[in-house]
Amino acid sequence: MISDPDVLGLLYLVSIVCFVLALRFLSSPKHARRGNWLGGVGMLIAIGTTLLVEGISNWALIVIAAAIGSVVGLVGARRVKMTAMPQMVALFNGVGGGAAALIALAEFHEHGGVLTWDEGLSIALSALIGSISFSGSLVAFAKLQELVSGRPIVFPGQNVVNILVLGVAAALGVAIVAGVEGQWAIVTLIVLALFFGVMFVLPIGGADMPVVISLLNAFTGLAASATGFVLDSTVLIVAGMLVGASGTLLTLLMAKAMNRSIANVLFGAFGQVQTGASQARADDGRTVRATTADDVAVQLSFARKVVVVPGYGMAVAQAQHDVRQLADLLEERGVDVKYAIHPVAGRMPGHMNVLLAEANVPYTQLFEMDEINPEFPQTDVALVIGANDVTNPAARSDPGSPIYGMPILDVDKAASIIVMKRSMNPGFAGIDNELYLDPKTTMLFGDAKESVLKLISAVKSS
Amino acid sequence: MTGDLTFVIELTILVLAAFLGFEVISKVPTMLHTPLMSGTNFIHGIVIVGAILVLGLADDTFTKTIGFVAMVLATANVVGGWFVTDRMLEMFKRRPEPKKDDER
Numbered sequence: 001m002i003s004d005p006d007v008l009g010l011l012y013l014v015s016i017v018c019f020v021l022a023l024r025f026l027s028s029p030k031h032a033r034r035g036n037w038l039g040g041v042g043m044l045i046a047i048g049t050t051l052l053v054e055g056i057s058n059w060a061l062i063v064i065a066a067a068i069g070s071v072v073g074l075v076g077a078r079r080v081k082m083t084a085m086p087q088m089v090a091l092f093n094g095v096g097g098g099a100a101a102l103i104a105l106a107e108f109h110e111h112g113g114v115l116t117w118d119e120g121l122s123i124a125l126s127a128l129i130g131s132i133s134f135s136g137s138l139v140a141f142a143k144l145q146e147l148v149s150g151r152p153i154v155f156p157g158q159n160v161v162n163i164l165v166l167g168v169a170a171a172l173g174v175a176i177v178a179g180v181e182g183q184w185a186i187v188t189l190i191v192l193a194l195f196f197g198v199m200f201v202l203p204i205g206g207a208d209m210p211v212v213i214s215l216l217n218a219f220t221g222l223a224a225s226a227t228g229f230v231l232d233s234t235v236l237i238v239a240g241m242l243v244g245a246s247g248t249l250l251t252l253l254m255a256k257a258m259n260r261s262i263a264n265v266l267f268g269a270f271g272q273v274q275t276g277a278s279q280a281r282a283d284d285g286r287t288v289r290a291t292t293a294d295d296v297a298v299q300l301s302f303a304r305k306v307v308v309v310p311g312y313g314m315a316v317a318q319a320q321h322d323v324r325q326l327a328d329l330l331e332e333r334g335v336d337v338k339y340a341i342h343p344v345a346g347r348m349p350g351h352m353n354v355l356l357a358e359a360n361v362p363y364t365q366l367f368e369m370d371e372i373n374p375e376f377p378q379t380d381v382a383l384v385i386g387a388n389d390v391t392n393p394a395a396r397s398d399p400g401s402p403i404y405g406m407p408i409l410d411v412d413k414a415a416s417i418i419v420m421k422r423s424m425n426p427g428f429a430g431i432d433n434e435l436y437l438d439p440k441t442t443m444l445f446g447d448a449k450e451s452v453l454k455l456i457s458a459v460k461s462s
Numbered sequence: 463m464t465g466d467l468t469f470v471i472e473l474t475i476l477v478l479a480a481f482l483g484f485e486v487i488s489k490v491p492t493m494l495h496t497p498l499m500s501g502t503n504f505i506h507g508i509v510i511v512g513a514i515l516v517l518g519l520a521d522d523t524f525t526k527t528i529g530f531v532a533m534v535l536a537t538a539n540v541v542g543g544w545f546v547t548d549r550m551l552e553m554f555k556r557r558p559e560p561k562k563d564d565e566r
Contacts (some may be wrong), residue, residue, distance in 0.1 A: 019505050020486065026498050027489040033551040036501055043507065047540075050511045056518035058526065059486050062508050069537025076538070077545035082553075088546055089500050096506045096539035102532035105513040110516075118469040169466055219498055220506045225476060227512045232467050238479040239508040245483025246502045250495060343492060350495030357553040368492055425479065 003054045011049040012235040018042025019239050023246070029363055082358045083315050087144035090137045090213055093182040094219050097133025100126050100223035101190055107230050113181030118236055122229035124173035124189065130223035131190045135197030137216050143206060144347055150206035158203060159267055165196045204266065206312075207389060209256045209347040211265045218247025257343035257369075259405040291442040293451065296418050298460030300326075303380035305336040307372060309409055310352050311345050313386015313422065317448035320359040323385060326452055327361070329459050331354050339365055340372040340382075340409050342390035373410045382414035384435075386421065386448045391431045417441040420451050497550045504543030510536035 001010055012024045017040045025035025050056075073092070080088045104126035108115070115123065142148045169192040172185050204212050221243025228236025300306055308327065314320060327337045339361065345352045353366060367375075376382065384391055387409075394401040395408045411417050416439055435441055444451050467475075490498050513536040517529030 019508075019528075020482065022501065022505070023483075023486045023490075023498075026494055027486075027491065029494060029551075032494060032497060032554060033548065036497075036544065036547045036551055038503070039501060039505055043504070043510075043540055043544070046508060046511050047514065048513045051518075053515065053518070058517055058520060058529075061526060061530050062514065062517055062533060065513075065533035066537045067541075069534040070541045071544070072534070072539040073541030074545060077542045077549065080546070082549075085496065085500075085546065085550070088542070089496075089503055092539050092542045092546065093503050093506075095535040096503070096509055096543075099509045099513055099532045099536040099539065102528050102535070103516050106516045106520070106528040106532065109525055109528070129500050150524075214499060217503060221502065224506045224509045224512075225479075227509060229469070229472055229476075231512050231515055232472070233511060233515075234467070234475060235473075236508055236511055239471055239505050241476050241479035242483040242486070243502040243506040245480045246487040246498065249484055249487050250499065282559040301552055341492070348496055349499060350492060351481065354496045354550055354553070355491045355549075360553075363493055363554060366493060366557075384492065403491075 001054050002049075004054045008049055008053065009234065011045060012233070014361070015042040015046040015049070016235055017240045018045065019242060023242060041282065046081060046239075059432055075207055077091070081318070083216065083318050084145070085354060086209065086213060086346075086351060087141045089348060090140040090144060090216070093213070093217050094134050094137025094141065097130045097137060097216070097220040099130070100220065100227050101130030101134060101193075103227045104130065104230065105190060107227075108176075108186045109183060113178070113183060115179070117177050117179075119230060120177040121173075121241070122226045123186070124176045126223050126226035126230060127186055127190050128169060128173055128193045131193035132197040132200065133216050133219035133223060135194040136201045137197075139198050139201040140209065140212055140216065141343075143201070144170075144209065148202075152205040153202045156159050158199070162196060162199050165192050165199065166249065169196065172348050198264070205345065207344070208258075208265050209350045210344050210351070210393075211251055211258075211262070213348050214247050214250035214254060215262075215266075216247075218244050218251060221245075221247055254349055255345060257262055257407065258403075259407060288436050289442050291418070291444055293444065293454035293458045294462075296442075296444055297455050297462050299381055299416065299418070300330055300335065300383070300455070301459055301462050303330075303335055304379045305338075305375075305379050306330060306383055306416025307338050307340050307376065307379045309340045309342075309382060309384045309387050309391060309411055310356065311342075311385065311390065312347060312351075313388075313420070313448050314348055315355055315385065315386070317450075319360075319385065319449040319452050320355040322449055322452040322456065324359040324361050326456050326459065327365075329456060333459075337365070338367055338372065338375070340369070340411075341366050342369055342387070342409050345387055345390050369407060369409055376410045376413040379414040380416065380418045382411040384411060384417065384419045384421075385452070388421070388433055391435055393438075394434050395430075398434070411435065412438055412440070415440070418444055420444045420446070420448055422447060468493055494554070497547055497554070500543065500547040503548055504540065507536060507540035507543050510540050512536075
């Protein structure tokens, strides 16, 4: 039992330092793992300290709840496949937001609704942001897990409904700050915020998920920070805000990588803006040329330089290990193999990096867009595996295209381009890709994994 | 519950933490953005401190129930977030075996 607030404060300070150092260590792959361990130490200190706060009881409930949560977390984290990481991150993000909202509700109840204005503000914000994060993350999870369609789900007047719902929730928040004491106020606020969270993520297409997930991550951090104000806890304020800052920064980076404003990502319902102009262009007589694995194998084996451009298609097919094997085979034949990583390829920030790391591709072989783009003109073969919109030259040339202005990988500047794709269906953004009509482009249709396996055996026998 | 901080002092801490967060995070390379998200995901599991305070100091059934659920969610956040991050980071290695780097 510790009753001296200074001792508690100091212990929390130690855990704050651990969290800051953890984030610092994350800036290099060499120390990153140590960083996570340090974060773990910080968390244990914070938990241990809190358990020593004077007056803590209900031990049986605490232990049972912790046991249930641990089993859920452990099983989830252990059993999930690497390709399912984005939805797992979304899920763990959501439960954190839910916890913050519930804490706000409990505190409101404890005070019987009699709050000073700053307590009211913190409780209202924590309940609002936490609930949005909870339901929003669950919808993001469902979309990524393909429990609901990954395509944007829209209906007329959606934005009006959303603004109304959020407006009423905000008004309730103001009422709580102003001193409304009825519990109905906070309960209604939470229900509306939960509803808003669902409505807010539903219309967002799969390709924009990296932005949404980092935004929801920021939300949960901010909600945690707000509960810190309610509970007068420095560690909650600081740790929550660190996450809030990090999530905000990542969100801005992702939006910038697509050359779109955050508002456009969130409320633009991407994919609905298909223009007639870019449709018509597909019918000007140029056709798509399909090829066979054997032809591609020969092309690859005799190339000097190959750049692999992975996308979500590789993730879905779980082809990363086979891609690496193919690259190894080519390297043994003296081919220079590099990977080009677009910042928004996949469904979360850095998604491709994690998958390729899982397949033991050394990170020194992965190149970011700005590093690799000048190299495409000297590249013999650009091998596009399940990537679409991030290679679409319309982003540079067609002002009518919804992705116009988005920085892309300049694969069309390579001497030849091979696109591995399941079918001619357009990508998540629902836009035709000019690249496929380029005379230098050949298409290898089929599941990415099967195609790569065919390529491996063809390269081996050639 | 770590003493009586005034709102303004707490706000000061918040703003400084925001700047610190931006500063530290802007150094993280794109390659590590997924582990960063997952790692910060783990760190916001710090709401577990709030959950313990609510549940541990609760005396009526309503607060106990809410606190219990919050505790389950927060623990899942902490445990799941940490192990997912650790699994990801385990994979970030340099060349697995020292070979063929010297070919060119």
